[in-house]
Amino acid sequence: MNLLCLALCFWGFAAISASMERHAKDIFAAAGSPRTRRLRLLAGYALLALALPPAIVEHGLSIGIAAWFGFLAIASTALALILNWRPSILRWALR
Amino acid sequence: MKTLDLLIANPSARHRIKVGLRTGLAAFGGYGLALLGAAAFAAGLPFDSRPDAVSLAIMIGFVLQLIAIIWVFAAATIGRATLGLAIPAALFGLWLLLLKAMQTS
Amino acid sequence: MTTFDQARPLRQSMSWLHTWSGLLLGWLLFAIFVTGTLSYFRNEITFWMQPELHSAQVVPTEQIAFVRALALLAREAPDAQQWSLTLPSPRNPTLGLSWQQASAAENSQTSPGATRERGVRGAAAADSAEANRAPSNDMARERPNRREARGENGARREGRWRERGAEGAQSPDSATGNRPAFDGAARERSTRNETRGRANGAQSPETATENRPASDGVARERPSRNETRGRANDAQSPETGQQTDAGQQRPGAGARGQGQGGGGHRGPRLMLDPASGGKLEGRPTAGGNFLYRFHFELYGMDRTWARWIVGIATVLMFVALVSGVIVHRRIFKDFFTFRTGKGKRSWLDAHNASSVLSLPFHIIITFSGLVLFGNMMMPTAFQAAYRGDTEASYFREMRARMAPSDMPEASGESAPLITGLATLIAQAQETWGGARVGSITITHPGDRNAVIELRQMNSPSIAKGGRIVPALRFNGATGEPLATPALPEQNAVQIVSNVLNQLHRGFFATPVPRWLLFLSGIGGSLMVASGMVMWTVARARKTAKSARAPWGHRLVEVLNIAAIAGLMAAIAIHFWANRLIPADLPTRADWEIRAFFIAWAVTLVHAALRRPKAAWVEQLACAGALTALLPLVNAVTGGLSLPASIERGLGLLAGFDLCALVFGIGMLYAAYKVHRHTPRTRIVSSPPEEKPGPGTETETDAPPSEAMEEAA
Numbered sequence: 001m002n003l004l005c006l007a008l009c010f011w012g013f014a015a016i017s018a019s020m021e022r023h024a025k026d027i028f029a030a031a032g033s034p035r036t037r038r039l040r041l042l043a044g045y046a047l048l049a050l051a052l053p054p055a056i057v058e059h060g061l062s063i064g065i066a067a068w069f070g071f072l073a074i075a076s077t078a079l080a081l082i083l084n085w086r087p088s089i090l091r092w093a094l095r
Numbered sequence: 096m097k098t099l100d101l102l103i104a105n106p107s108a109r110h111r112i113k114v115g116l117r118t119g120l121a122a123f124g125g126y127g128l129a130l131l132g133a134a135a136f137a138a139g140l141p142f143d144s145r146p147d148a149v150s151l152a153i154m155i156g157f158v159l160q161l162i163a164i165i166w167v168f169a170a171a172t173i174g175r176a177t178l179g180l181a182i183p184a185a186l187f188g189l190w191l192l193l194l195k196a197m198q199t200s
Numbered sequence: 201m202t203t204f205d206q207a208r209p210l211r212q213s214m215s216w217l218h219t220w221s222g223l224l225l226g227w228l229l230f231a232i233f234v235t236g237t238l239s240y241f242r243n244e245i246t247f248w249m250q251p252e253l254h255s256a257q258v259v260p261t262e263q264i265a266f267v268r269a270l271a272l273l274a275r276e277a278p279d280a281q282q283w284s285l286t287l288p289s290p291r292n293p294t295l296g297l298s299w300q301q302a303s304a305a306e307n308s309q310t311s312p313g314a315t316r317e318r319g320v321r322g323a324a325a326a327d328s329a330e331a332n333r334a335p336s337n338d339m340a341r342e343r344p345n346r347r348e349a350r351g352e353n354g355a356r357r358e359g360r361w362r363e364r365g366a367e368g369a370q371s372p373d374s375a376t377g378n379r380p381a382f383d384g385a386a387r388e389r390s391t392r393n394e395t396r397g398r399a400n401g402a403q404s405p406e407t408a409t410e411n412r413p414a415s416d417g418v419a420r421e422r423p424s425r426n427e428t429r430g431r432a433n434d435a436q437s438p439e440t441g442q443q444t445d446a447g448q449q450r451p452g453a454g455a456r457g458q459g460q461g462g463g464g465h466r467g468p469r470l471m472l473d474p475a476s477g478g479k480l481e482g483r484p485t486a487g488g489n490f491l492y493r494f495h496f497e498l499y500g501m502d503r504t505w506a507r508w509i510v511g512i513a514t515v516l517m518f519v520a521l522v523s524g525v526i527v528h529r530r531i532f533k534d535f536f537t538f539r540t541g542k543g544k545r546s547w548l549d550a551h552n553a554s555s556v557l558s559l560p561f562h563i564i565i566t567f568s569g570l571v572l573f574g575n576m577m578m579p580t581a582f583q584a585a586y587r588g589d590t591e592a593s594y595f596r597e598m599r600a601r602m603a604p605s606d607m608p609e610a611s612g613e614s615a616p617l618i619t620g621l622a623t624l625i626a627q628a629q630e631t632w633g634g635a636r637v638g639s640i641t642i643t644h645p646g647d648r649n650a651v652i653e654l655r656q657m658n659s660p661s662i663a664k665g666g667r668i669v670p671a672l673r674f675n676g677a678t679g680e681p682l683a684t685p686a687l688p689e690q691n692a693v694q695i696v697s698n699v700l701n702q703l704h705r706g707f708f709a710t711p712v713p714r715w716l717l718f719l720s721g722i723g724g725s726l727m728v729a730s731g732m733v734m735w736t737v738a739r740a741r742k743t744a745k746s747a748r749a750p751w752g753h754r755l756v757e758v759l760n761i762a763a764i765a766g767l768m769a770a771i772a773i774h775f776w777a778n779r780l781i782p783a784d785l786p787t788r789a790d791w792e793i794r795a796f797f798i799a800w801a802v803t804l805v806h807a808a809l810r811r812p813k814a815a816w817v818e819q820l821a822c823a824g825a826l827t828a829l830l831p832l833v834n835a836v837t838g839g840l841s842l843p844a845s846i847e848r849g850l851g852l853l854a855g856f857d858l859c860a861l862v863f864g865i866g867m868l869y870a871a872y873k874v875h876r877h878t879p880r881t882r883i884v885s886s887p888p889e890e891k892p893g894p895g896t897e898t899e900t901d902a903p904p905s906e907a908m909e910e911a912a
Contacts, residue, residue, distance in 0.1 A: 002712050017536045063661040063713055066703060070716025073723065075560035080538045080553050115202045134584035145585045146598045147693040152581040153574035154696070157518070157567065164519050165327070165526075168217045169210050191584065 005051045006069065009075035013049030015040045017079060026087035043085050048072070057083035117176065120168040124180045128187075130159035135187035138194050159183075213525040222520040222731050225513040227763035230728045234496035234767060236565075239719030240706050240714055242488025243291045244852040249778045250482035251839035257294040257475040258849045261637075264295060268477030268620040272470070273297060273645070274617075283642040284729070285621075289657060290711065291852060294471040294480060421544070483783040490774070490793055496572075499793065502625050504576075511573045518566045520731075524555060531556060547734045553898070561720035562727065566702035607651060608642040615677035617645050619663040626677070628654045628672045638669070642676055649844070650676025658710050662702040663695045711851075736760060758807045758815075765819035766803025768867060772826035773799035775860075779837035797835060813874065820871035828864025831857035 011050070017023040019041035024031045051071065056064035082090065103109045134158030140148040163180055170176035204213070222229075238245065247253060264287070271284045286296030390819040406794045471480045494501070498506040525531065535556065538549045555562065575582055586594055593793065626636045636659030644650045656669040673682040702708050706717045736757050777795035807815045834857060835841035842861075846851035 013536070020533070020536075023536060059710070059713065060660050062699065063660075063708055063710075066662060067713045067716055069560045070558075070713065071719060072714070073561060073720055076536065076557045077553065077723070080536045080557065083536050084538045084540055097226055112631045117204055130578065133578040134580035136630075137581035138584035138587070142693070144597060145690075147592065147691065148592070149581045149585050150571075150574065150697045151693050152333065152585070153578045154567075154700075156578040156581060157515075157570045157574075161522060162517055164515075165214070165217070165523060168204075168213045170525075173204070193588075 002067075002071075005027045005054040005058070006071045006075060008051035009068075009071045010046050010079060012044045012051060013072075013076050013079045015044030017044075017083060017088070023083055023087065026034060026083060028089050045053070067077060098157070099186060115175070116173055117167055120173065120176060120180070121164045124165035124167065126162045127158045128184050129156040129178050131184050131187040131191070132156055132159040135190045203906060209434035211527055211529075214526040218523040218527050219522055219735065221523065222728075223735055225516050226732045227759050228509070228513045229517055230725060230732065230763055231767055232495050232513065232730055233721065233725040234771070235491040237718060237725060239488065239495055239770075240718045240721065241856075242492045244487070244488070244856055245294055245491070246487030246489065246854045247852055248776070248834065249485045249487045249837070250480050251779070251834070252836075253294055253471060253480050253785070254840035254850070254853060256288070256471075256473050256480060258288065258293050259475045261287075261625050262622045262674065264475030264622065265472070267619050269295060269297060269472055270617065272472070272477070272479075273299060276300060276470075281488075281644065285642075286638060287625075288474045288636055289636075289638060293852075295474040296469065296471055298469040311731075317356070320322050333486040347758075366694050374500070391606055393885045396907075418890070428695060475637075484789045485778060489772070490796075496569075499797070500801045507573060507576060511570070511577050514566060514569045514573070518570065521555075521559075521562055521566060525559070528552065528556070544734070544737050544740075547730055547737050551730040551734055552728060554723045554730060557724040558720045559866065561717070562724055564700070564703050565721075565724065569705035571697065571700050572704060574618060597635045607643050608649045610647045613648040614646050615648040615650070617642065617650055617676050618652075618677070619677045624652060624654060624672075624674055628656075630671060632656060633673060637671075645676065648677050651682065652676045655796040659702075659708045662699050662708050664690060664698060665874050732756070732760050732764070759813050761807035761812065761815045761819060762804040763799070763824055765816060765867075766800055766807065768824035768863075769803055769819055769826060770796050770800035772823055772830065772864075776826060776828055776833060779833050813877075817871050820874065824864045824867030825868075826870055827860050827867060830864070850855045 018027055018032075020037075021031045021035040021037070024037060024040075032040075052065070052068050055068040055071065057068050058064065103112065133152045135152075136155045137148050137152035140151060142148040142151075166179050167176045170179055266285075269285060270283075273280070275285065280299035280301055282300040284296075284298050284300075286292070287296075288295055302869075317625055332791075362608055383656055471482065472478060473480055490499075496507065496510050497503050498509065528534075534549075534552060536553075538546075540546050542549075570577070582591070582594060621640060628637050629635065632659050636657040637654045639655050640651060641653045641655075643653070652674045653671055655671045655676075659669045670684075672679065675682055703717075736753060740752055774792060775797035777792045781791050785791065806819065810818065830844045834853075840848065840850065840853055842854060842857040845851075845857065
């Protein structure tokens with residue numbers, strides 16, 4: 001459940017980053033149409049929201065929410081590092 | 096602060112004095128307002144249990160302090176900055192006096 | 201230069217405010233962040249620092265030597281009113297035993313009037329957070345007295361830290377609003393004990409102090425009270441983390457006992473090997489509690505002053521955080537932006553990323569830190585709500601919000617205690633759907649009305665407050681289940697303050713949330729460090745042009761080196777000292793701490809004497825090597841080696857060693873990067889000394905990962 005939450009957070013942030021022009025270019029070489037990017041943004045937020053239930057199932061409501069914030073922080077930090085290092089490896093995860 | 100401009104010719108010294116005044120106002124004014132606000136809320140919050148009122152008032156006090164400090168540095172002139180602290184402080188003070196009057200009567 | 205009293209954008213004023221509020225006490229903030237972050241694992245650190253305990257075997261509950269433990273308790277403390285057993289947990293594999301001695305622990309409370317008042321004050325004093333919440337200054341006033349008394353005692357000079365250490369154990373418990381309930385219980389109980397103790401004719405060394413001069417009375421009374429409370433807490437605290445804390449503390453406390461020639465009024469706290477039931481004797485050390493206490497009351501200075509300093513630093517941190525958010529131009533657009541190899545820009549990115557990505561944590565940790573200092577910093581709240589009333593009412597009312605602890609009285613008839621604790625544990629775990637039992641308390645052991653209470657290991661909620669965990673009670677003579685004490689209802693305000701409290705302290709935490717807090721804490725340390733380095737980087741070019749760096753810039757640079765790299769080295773030295781100072785040296789616990797401060801002072805001198813780049817490289821390399829070697833030091837000085845601890849399933853030791861390895865290598869890598877770095881804009885005219893310190897501008901590229909290690 002912890003790993004699921006972390007994976008969903010990471011995936012969600014990856015989708016959100018791919019909705020931003022600069023990062024999308026890094027990941028896909030082309031930014032993509034505004035519509036695709038908006039879709040990625042929505043999908044990203046949905047994935048972040050989806051990451052909350054596993055955390056709550058694992059830790060209970062109050063601790064689960066706190067843990068969710070923690071996972072968000074870690075996932076976004078990892079993503080920021082990957083975007084700087086090898087953005088193209090995110091390609092497989094984001095169609 | 097036109098008077099200050101006239102009094103002190105050296106622009107660098109003037110700048111330092113202005114920064115010093117703001118800092119002093121933020122530190123002492125901000126803390127003073129927070130103390131007053133905490134007291135006002137602690138006395139005025141309609142809770143059955145006083146410890147709850149105290150702990151909530153403490154939290155409000157810290158937030159007030161933060162807002163006050165930011166305000167002091169954001170305000171256009173030091174006069175407005177002072178006014179921005181003095182008005183809420185006066186309101187809290189009045190509220191406390193009112194409560195005291197009600198308590199004694 | 202921001203010109204005030206002229207039209208200027210808000211961002212400009214906030215930028216000024218952010219820079220200076222962050223810098224002013226930034227070095228202190230970094231130390232607070234680092235030591236506070238390490239405090240999330242202070243039980244683990246304490247355990248690591250006592251290699252004598254590493255031999256404890258990890259066994260399943262049904263194989264724990266309860267029979268031997270109970271026999272030991274019956275032998276060591278036959279008259280105790282309450283026994284407590286802290287079960288082995290992932291955070292401490294030993295079986296902890298303690299008891300509340302039926303002795304004249306509180307015998308200095310001769311007059312009944314004084315009893316009440318002192319009890320209340322004690323309630324405040326015992327626990328760290330609540331202590332500063334104590335609305336009056338009584339404590340502060342009392343303290344100098346105590347110290348004088350101590351000074352007279354000469355031999356007690358050392359005692360101060362140890363006492364603090366001992367309190368440290370309890371402070372976690374004590375810290376939330378729930379605290380007074382237990383204090384109350386402890387107090388009442390100890391008063392009862394006193395009577396009992398006297399009736400029994402029990403004589404403890406402490407009794408002798410009864411007729412001493414008042415100031416000494418105060419001096420002696422406080423520790424003893426704390427200890428009593430400690431035991432009661434041990435017994436009562438439903439929270440494992442805390443119990444473990446208390447358990448971990450024992451050696452330190454024991455050290456104190458030794459140092460003072462035995463504080464006989466309280467039973468020692470024993471640690472057993474859970475499999476064999478044999479005693480384990482840990483070396484005297486403050487353990488992780490040193491770092492823990494340092495993060496909110498520094499060291500070697502008056503506690504009230506220290507707390508005020510930390511409180512002011514926290515206010516500045518709060519201001520810097522919020523003004524930083526206002527300043528940040530594109531908080532969402534630059535959310536994932538981190539560009540390496542771009543000099544100043546990279547530092548800004550690193551600062552932004554470490555701040556923004558765990559912003560909720562930073563805000564919560566700062567605000568809750570302030571709230572923990574609430575009654576100290578906002579005394580008017582208490583004064584206004586309790587105008588004309590005493591603080592006794594405050595604590596009484598605080599207590600009233602908690603569920604009363606309704607233990608039955610002893611019957612006076614003796615009956616053998618059942619020994620099948622493992623069965624009860626299995627029963628409890630089944631009732632709780634698998635949740636583990638953290639501690640067991642046995643009240644009135646040997647009596648027909650003995651009560652065995654089992655408490656859950658981890659609190660299932662932050663909102664309820666870490667102390668409130670499910671418990672089950674059984675009759676100690678028959679094993680029949682008894683009514684379970686009801687958990688108190690909590691209103692919104694209590695929930696908010698519990699959440700703040702718990703998030704700050706992390707007691708609720710099972711391993712995963714604890715690691716999340718730890719990693720976020722590293723993020724915070726990184727944020728502070730990168731911010732301070734940025735101050736010099738931003739001014740580097742200007743400085744480079746002038747022949748000599750302005751003294752302010754030089755000062756910041758030197759302090760940055762000592763505060764960041766130097767602190768890391770000092771912490772490593774602290775751990776080395778723990779292993780290299782002979783285990784039987786009486787003052788060893790203090791020397792560990794002195795080693796820390798001496799090392800830190802040396803790094804400051806070193807930073808002042810060397811060129812910035814050389815100082816960064818040497819200190820980072822030194823800190824990195826010292827840290828990375830810790831697993832080796834552990835293995836050769838009697839600790840359990842890394843492979844062995846992994847094999848034995850002692851995750852807490854393996855975790856410490858692995859972290860040390862990772863952080864150490866990270867710092868070595870950072871040192872290497874700084875060493876290889878050449879500034880992008882070389883200013884030909886400037887002599888080498890005046891080159892911008894590459895440590896402050898690693899533009900070759902310093903991926904945040906090692907900056908991270910650097911910070912942790």
